[in-house]
Amino acid sequence: MNYCLYCHQFYSETWSWSALFGLKAEPLLCQSCTAKLELIRGDICRICGRPFSLFPEQYRQGDSCYDCIRWEEDEEWAGLLQQNRSLYVYNDFLKKVIAKMKYRGDAELIKAFYPLSRSKFKSITQNSLLVPIPLSKERQYERGFNQAEIFAKSLTGNVQPLLKRVTHEEKQSKKTRKDRMAKKNNPFIVIDEDGVKNKSILLIDDVYTTGSTLRYAAKVMKDAGADQVSSVTLAR
Amino acid sequence: MRFVSYFLNDRLIIAPEILVENPDLKPVPFGELPDIELRSLNYSFKYSEKLQQILYGKMLLLDELQFPLKTIQEHYENGFVMYNPGVKKAKYGWQCNRCGNVNDHLFASFSCFRCKSESCVYCRNCIMMGRVSVCMPLLSWTGPDMKDKSNHNLMWQGELSARQQIASDRFVEQVGKSGELLIWAVCGAGKTEVLFHGIEKALKMGFRVCIATPRTDVILELAPRLKEAFPNTIIASYYGGSEERETPAQLVLSTTHQLYRFKQAFNLMIVDEVDAFPYSYDKTLQHAVSTASNPDALRIYLSATPSRTMKKEVIQNKLPCVKIPIRFHGFPLPEPKMVWSGEWKKRLERGKLPPAFLRWIKSQAVSGRRAMIFVPSVSIIEKVTELIRGHVEVIVDFVHAEDSLRKEKVARFRQGDIMLLITTTILERGVTVPFLDVAILGADHEVFSENALVQMAGRAGRSKDDYNGQVLFFHYGKSLSMLSAIKHIRDMNKEAGF
Incomplete structure (x- = not known):
């Protein structure tokens, strides 16, 4: 018997053999909240991990989505981010959950996804250096925590805070794609360049929206000599 | 930090x-x-x-x-x-x-x-x-109190019915003392007007007054009426997303949740719909009401259907109570009629409406009157709507708690764009529409408590031009709640002298 981490309703877990043997991970949410989440499955974009079933056919070319093709066509950005993989579709419900976590400050909520992210990303995370996307000092003070750091705690692997965010910017969620792409100065710097050199880096963040934050981080990583950079997010 | x-x-x-x-x-x-x-x-x-x-x-x-x-x-x-x-x-x-x-x-x-x-x-x-x-x-x-220099005259000119007057007088008499008073007013009794004189007296004594209600729509409806009645008083509304938070108001309208922000702020606390979810259920909201009031504040509770605990306290003389058993228009509450409709659940599963209900819905559709049709669960709401649509020409729609168009649909129902509205207990309170009949399909279902049934029945006959709406309980065997609800309504009518 448990309380749903989101709606606080009392619920009992559904019983099954696979759950008993730890083969099936479920979020720590009641059945009705779980049902509102959409796991990413089926055909996905090779790069950003977006499920093809969610957008019109004309935005797909081969195994990539149109957004990623635009990124890859741009000299400055091509090949920076090897791939991104996400757990859930960033739908209305998950938006509400993440907003409550980030903007109201309910850090505990992200733990709802621990069992699933741990099991699903095991193969990706094991041989990489996990680097959470940092917040600026001001933002982190305001929020009290960094959601990417907390999310990273769920993953098996070596977590290293190798990045620092220098400028205090407008919240990303209040900007359009064009604004984000036009951002001139990269907000990230690498704290320890030696720690990055020839390493395979896995960036950790809560949401992949346009991919610009992750690509800025990937850029400084590559410049510091990282071998390759991929990313994992909770929502896409 | x-x-x-x-x-x-x-x-x-x-x-x-x-x-x-x-x-x-x-x-x-x-x-x-x-x-x-x-x-x-x-x-x-x-x-x-x-x-x-x-x-x-x-x-x-x-x-x-x-x-x-x-x-x-x-x-x-x-x-x-x-x-x-x-x-x-x-x-x-x-x-x-x-x-x-x-x-x-x-x-x-x-x-x-x-x-x-x-x-x-x-x-x-x-x-x-x-x-x-x-x-x-x-x-x-912890510094000095705020000086209140306004002139809190009541500008409302309306008249109270005899029973409203009795309740209003009881309230006025209590202002200045501490303690509690339950105003047990039937649905449509006109409880807002009953509050005016007591609030005026409290404001003139320099009291800070709060009206707490579980629902934001009540605040939105109440605020302009109070501002009109007390034009010289600063009135602030607090609900999720409201913008009047910083005004130093003598009279505050707040959702029960927003009361968390207050501390010993009020000398008069009026709790509306005290029996309603979530107030009756959530202990922290009851705590919020106590914390927001001064220790010696007067608390007024409003309800059409007080909980069993409250009624018991009234009988034991622990909780002072004044009843308004009659509607403001002076006509009795419509008494529900029970209509046996067989195994309604099974019939619905087979894609059919119970015959008795079907006959009623057909006659309702041609009568030109609106109707609210309550069903016991959200899971059958769409099916019932589809089935009804197959039999009538008028516009039929449904609304439930998580409906993103809830507000729009209720507004369209008010305007008469929707004639038959299928819903659940979420609309048992608050909706006031003239020329309305009420049907409860599956009234014997366990989700319908006595209070829920009384509230739903209370939607009918609200206006003086249409005081005798129909209330029908379609059931498969009378439930105790149904019988208690009917007795509740009859007792109120009897008490009002009908």
Whole structure:
């Protein structure tokens, strides 16, 4: 018997053999909240991990989505981010959950996804250096925590805070794609360049929206000599 | 956040670490400070009236106040503001000082950047209003009261019915005393008007008055009426997303949830729909009502269907009560009629409506009158709607709690664009539409309590031009709740002299 981490309703877990043997991970949410989440499955974009079933056919070319093709066509950005993989579709419900976590400050909520992210990303995370996307000092003070750091705690692997965010910017969620792409100065710097050199880096963040934050981080990583950079997010 | 503490003239004083430049003082999380004493009031200190207006009678987080930390600290040092613990250790576990939550599973901890503690405990119950944690103090105003110079004359000219007058007089008589009073008014009794004279007296005595209600739509409907009745009084509305938070108001309309922000602010507390969910269910909301009122405040409870506990207290003379058994238009409440309709559940599963219900719905559709059709669960709502659509020409729609178009649909129903509205108990209260009949399909279902049935029946016959709406209970065997609801309505009518 448990309380749903989101709606606080009392619920009992559904019983099954696979759950008993730890083969099936479920979020720590009641059945009705779980049902509102959409796991990413089926055909996905090779790069950003977006499920093809969610957008019109004309935005797909081969195994990539149109957004990623635009990124890859741009000299400055091509090949920076090897791939991104996400757990859930960033739908209305998950938006509400993440907003409550980030903007109201309910850090505990992200733990709802621990069992699933741990099991699903095991193969990706094991041989990489996990680097959470940092917040600026001001933002982190305001929020009290960094959601990417907390999310990273769920993953098996070596977590290293190798990045620092220098400028205090407008919240990303209040900007359009064009604004984000036009951002001139990269907000990230690498704290320890030696720690990055020839390493395979896995960036950790809560949401992949346009991919610009992750690509800025990937850029400084590559410049510091990282071998390759991929990313994992909770929502896409 | 972290504070330092030191002695000044033999008295302990605390200060946020960033305001003190003394490396010898060791900063600690707020929750680890020794007990903080209230500083004595320095009358020569020039306090900020703006801060007084915002903070008076409230408990707010630093993040909710747009004041420099330095200003707040000066007010504390001069005895005008107090730093209170947000979350503190209780006998077992923790207690939130804002919402009163003591449930273990509604506390969590995180590695906090503000106090550098690895496990800073915070309250998850009232998180929607911003995070209260062990390291974040709640601020309260400890300086002088606000002077109220307005002239609170009641400009309402209407007349009260005889029974409204009795209730109103009882209320007026109680103002100035402490205690409780239940105003048990049938659906459509006109309870707002009953409050006017009592509120006027309280305001004139310099009291701060609060009307708390579980629902935002009630506030939106009530606010303009009160502003019209008390044009010289500052009235503020508090609900999720409202913008009047900073006005220093004598009369406050608030959702029960927003009361968490207040502390000993009101001398008169009026709790509307005291039996309604979530107030009756959520202990922290009841705590919010007590915390927001002064210890000697008068509390008025309004309800058409008081809970069993309340009724018991009334019978035992523990809770003073005044009844308004008659509607403002002077006509009796429509009595529900029971219509046996067989195994309605099975028939629905087979894709059919019970014959008795079908006959009624057909006649209803051609009558030109609107109807609300209540069903026991959301799961069958779409099916019932589809089935009805197959038999009638008029516009039929449904609405349930999580419907994103809920407001629009109810508005369209009010305007008469939708003639038959299928819904669940969520619309048992608050909707007032003339020329309306009410049907409950599956009235014997266990979700329909006596109170829910009385409330639903109370939607019919609300206007004086249409005082005799139809109320039908379609059932497969009478339930105790159905019988009690009918008895409840009959008793009220009897008491009103019909």
